[in-house]
Amino acid sequence: MTALPQDNLSALYPAHLAEIEKRSADALAACGRDSLVVAAGLPHGWFLDDQNYPFKTNPHFLHWLPLADAPGSWIVCTPGTRPKLVFLQPRDYWHVAPAAPAGYWTEHFDIVTIREPEQARVHLPKDPSRCAIIGEANATAGDFAPDNPAAALDLLQYRRALKTPYEITMMRVASRIGVHGHRAAEKAFRGGLSEFDIHCKYLEATRLAESQLPYGNIIALDAHAAVLHYMHHDRNPPVHAHSFLIDAGGQFHGYASDITRTCASPDAGEFQALIDAVESAQQGFCAKVRAGQSYPDLHRHAHLVLMQAMRHQGFVTCSPEAAVAEGISSTFFPHGLGHLIGLQVHDVAGFARDEAGNTIPKPEGHPYLRLTRTLEPGMVVTIEPGLYFIDMLLEELKAKPAAKNVAWGKVNAFRKYGGIRIEDDVVCTEGDPVNLTREAFAATASPQH
Numbered sequence: 492m493t494a495l496p497q498d499n500l501s502a503l504y505p506a507h508l509a510e511i512e513k514r515s516a517d518a519l520a521a522c523g524r525d526s527l528v529v530a531a532g533l534p535h536g537w538f539l540d541d542q543n544y545p546f547k548t549n550p551h552f553l554h555w556l557p558l559a560d561a562p563g564s565w566i567v568c569t570p571g572t573r574p575k576l577v578f579l580q581p582r583d584y585w586h587v588a589p590a591a592p593a594g595y596w597t598e599h600f601d602i603v604t605i606r607e608p609e610q611a612r613v614h615l616p617k618d619p620s621r622c623a624i625i626g627e628a629n630a631t632a633g634d635f636a637p638d639n640p641a642a643a644l645d646l647l648q649y650r651r652a653l654k655t656p657y658e659i660t661m662m663r664v665a666s667r668i669g670v671h672g673h674r675a676a677e678k679a680f681r682g683g684l685s686e687f688d689i690h691c692k693y694l695e696a697t698r699l700a701e702s703q704l705p706y707g708n709i710i711a712l713d714a715h716a717a718v719l720h721y722m723h724h725d726r727n728p729p730v731h732a733h734s735f736l737i738d739a740g741g742q743f744h745g746y747a748s749d750i751t752r753t754c755a756s757p758d759a760g761e762f763q764a765l766i767d768a769v770e771s772a773q774q775g776f777c778a779k780v781r782a783g784q785s786y787p788d789l790h791r792h793a794h795l796v797l798m799q800a801m802r803h804q805g806f807v808t809c810s811p812e813a814a815v816a817e818g819i820s821s822t823f824f825p826h827g828l829g830h831l832i833g834l835q836v837h838d839v840a841g842f843a844r845d846e847a848g849n850t851i852p853k854p855e856g857h858p859y860l861r862l863t864r865t866l867e868p869g870m871v872v873t874i875e876p877g878l879y880f881i882d883m884l885l886e887e888l889k890a891k892p893a894a895k896n897v898a899w900g901k902v903n904a905f906r907k908y909g910g911i912r913i914e915d916d917v918v919c920t921e922g923d924p925v926n927l928t929r930e931a932f933a934a935t936a937s938p939q940h
């Protein structure tokens with residue numbers, strides 16, 4: 492049987508932990524404290540109710556451990572000593588308590604189990620003022636309240652952009668999980684199902700509950716694809732759907748994948764030709780995920796290439812340079828080329844210039860770009876160009892002089908398709924990029940996986 496990516500986690504974990512300990516020691520030096528204390532967090536309750544929102548673990552906690560369901564737990568890192576896990580396993584016959592720690596990581600920690608959140612305090616360092624306490628405000632144990640010192644957090648978040656091989660493996664698994672869902676969703680589209688039913692097929696294939704998705708599924712038939720974050724899930728199928736855009740990810744121990752595909756029905760050949768052009772452009776951008784590449788430059792390059800494609804397909808009559816300068820490209824491609832991804836789907840520190848909290852501004856005219864850094868080995872980014880027919884933006888363009896450079900008959904004929912986005916997650920390495928999404932589609936092509 493073929494090895495699965497996760498088979499390798501135990502071998503990769505010690506080096507990952509050593510890296511996290513090194514970063515923590517540097518963060519403590521930056522803020523002048525002795526111990527880093529990370530709260531997993533506690534659930535948030537509904538207003539005037541006795542129920543909670545789904546629990547979302549502090550990503551800084553998940554960076555240490557694959558424990559996505561351990562509310563009330565803490566990690567204590569004091570450089571020079573073994574890290575400690577204060578693990579909350581409540582005595583509770585109402586709910587399923589988190590399982591006792593098990594697996595490849597446990598031997599690296601001193602673990603104490605507590606039964607009530609308040610019991611954490613006696614296992615935390617004596618003097619909170621000597622600790623950098625990372626967590627949400629509600630995750631307080633006695634006098635131990637998260638203070639999130641900026642000097643520590645800026646350093647940790649800046650470096651979180653650089654994934655260890657252990658983290659890349661986590662993201663490989665998240666990619667495979669997402670791809671299982673994408674395959675089931677495309678089949679459901681071809682079978683004529685509604686957006687809601689396609690969504691259900693996606694959940695079934697990924698074995699993820701909705702609250703475990705890295706972000707709300709975007710599942711759009713026809714003109715709905717023109718709403719960039721369409722999360723409505725229409726219960727009624729159209730009589731005949733012409734196009735399908737799905738932006739949906741997988742999740743593994745808190746690590747995300749973020750995948751978009753667009754398909755046309757067999758009778759929508761004209762739309763398929765535009766999908767093919769975006770796909771070919773997207774593959775060109777993925778090939779440029781290399782150390783030293785400025786991401787804003789790549790984003791600007793994408794505007795030009797997409798306008799070349801639109802000219803070639805007869806939507807735009809001017810040069811790509813003119814289409815960019817006159818704002819035509821921003822009408823059809825009104826979002827950023829991509830973002831960092833990891834423990835958060837839009838991962839932190841996309842604008843960080845350094846680990847001291849300075850930032851790199853977005854290029855003028857590109858307000859939705861989420862990544863202004865230069866690529867380095869270990870970064871994982873999405874590459875997600877798109878072309879859309881968004882009524883609101885088309886109306887604005889019609890009112891500008893640049894409108895004369897647009898073939899409106901052709902544009903209007905494509906409104907019914909909504910739009911196209913193709914999104915892969917790509918690792919920047921010392922050499923060639925590694926496309927986690929394409930790799931996952933290739934690995935899951937045969938039924939035995």
Ligand code: GLY
Nearest residue numbers: 706738749875914
């Ligand atoms: N799924 C949201 C995004 O692609 O950024």
Ligand code: MN
Nearest residue numbers: 749873875914
């Ligand atoms: Mn994305």
Ligand code: MN
Nearest residue numbers: 738749750914
């Ligand atoms: Mn996406």
